[in-house]
Amino acid sequence: MDQVVDTPPRLELGLAWPNSFAGLGPAFYTELAPTPLPSPYLVGLNQRLAAELGLAASLVAGPEGVEAFTGNATLSGARPLASVYSGHQFGVWAGQLGDGRAILLGEAQTAAGAQEFQLKGSGRTPYSRMGDGRAVLRSSIREFLGSEAMFGLGIPTTRALMVTGSDAPVRREEIETAAVVTRVAPSFIRFGHFEHFSAREQYDELRKLADYVIDKFYPECRSTQAFAGNTYAAFLEQVSERTAAMVAQWQGVGFCHGVMNTDNMSILGLTIDYGPFQFLDAFDPGHICNHSDEQGRYAYNKQPNVAYWNLFCLGQALLPLIGDQELALAALESYKTVFPSELEAAMRAKLGLLDNQPGDRELIEGVLKLLAKDRVDYTIFWRRLSRHVAGEPAETVRDLFLQREAFDAWLLQYSERLDKAEVEESASLMLRTNPKYVLRNHLGELAIRQAKLKDYSEVEALLALVQAPYEEHPAHDQKAGFPPDWATHIEISCSS
Known part of the structure; x- marks a missing residue:
């Protein structure tokens, strides 16, 4: 049989x-x-x-x-x-x-x-x-x-x-x-895919991979006039610019990736590999969210430079195809202009500034220094400021600061910068730029604790909130509040 x-x-x-x-x-x-x-x-x-x-x-x-x-x-x-x-x-x-x-x-x-x-x-x-x-x-x-x-x-x-x-x-x-x-x-596909074949001097496979990605996702690089028509240099530039724009958005919303290794960097400029990530609670530019990162390599304020370092590694991997070190360096150069431009644009939107004027950078830097000095909750500050511009009293924002005189001085400067004729448009921009809800560590931890008991209702509830983070969801106001004291003791690491 x-x-x-x-x-x-x-x-x-x-x-x-x-x-x-x-x-x-x-x-x-x-x-x-x-x-x-x-x-x-x-x-x-x-x-x-x-x-x-x-x-x-x-x-x-x-x-x-x-x-x-x-x-x-x-x-x-x-x-x-x-x-x-x-x-x-x-x-x-x-x-x-x-x-x-x-x-x-x-x-x-x-x-x-x-x-x-x-x-x-x-x-x-x-x-x-x-x-x-x-x-x-x-x-x-x-x-x-x-x-x-x-x-x-x-x-x-x-x-x-x-x-x-x-x-x-x-x-x-x-x-x-x-x-x-x-x-x-x-x-x-990650930066590390290219590093793998380049390090092994498997240049035929390296070219095959690059051609695949270019033809599928970056076809405009085939007809470029930049870099003397060098397709692979144009590809590196495009990846650099996508990465710059992505990291600028991370910084604007207070997102810490936690483990920005080159094998955790998407060739498409996507956020990938959610390991020890975190959205900032108190604003601390040097915050390290990854308990395994003992040297603080991937601290929040180091993410922009790490992204460029990773792109430099990608450039080295692509060098056998680009064929000219100067061209490769030139392709990376746009990161240095795109990132600050994108970050400034993101911060202007958070402030409801509808155009670019001299002094905006100082206004942005000024409020970030105040937030850092008093370790103000990052998400709550921006949402309350948005509500203030929409018509709510300034006290709800002032109450977040210990250095109130310094904040009052900044708020006066900011109020003078806003165009009074377009304040409704500014408020609308801020309310769709500054979320009420982010996935804070303690919210995720509470959902995980319930899930371990086979109760997945909080996972479902959080999913609905983070899918529409700019909406009010008044029944869930407590999830937009300050994190409890125990949240500072949550340790997230590369272990998963």
């Missing part, structure tokens, strides 16, 4: 899967299936993203969808693989890295265009090194909420479709339970 072999069920999403990254060839990845987890269950579903992708939420969140997006079943058309890359970690060359706990299911044609689907926490791969290939519930919920919080703020980011959990134990500082987050992005 023939032996009957059980095959995993297949889920049909009705999508075409061109899987263009897989077409690059085996030098770029290892094909393998995710490692199943026992008895998976749904923790959270991003119904808004599902709708944007043209996916039926009932199918994705149903039993078959939970099995497929945990890695226990096969998605029809998917071609699971783990990609290889290298990178600098905390400023030190780490050599070969790769998707140590992530499996790229493939690229699908969705209602939102071509998108890659990736399972994070789906088991060991050839690039796991000493890791177990798993992610825990805690970190998976943080990424699920964090990436959607950034999207809600209008900041370029990867996104998360869903989180599934399993009671399978995972050892970190303590025994935790496993989870898988389904991430979605046009591409998950």
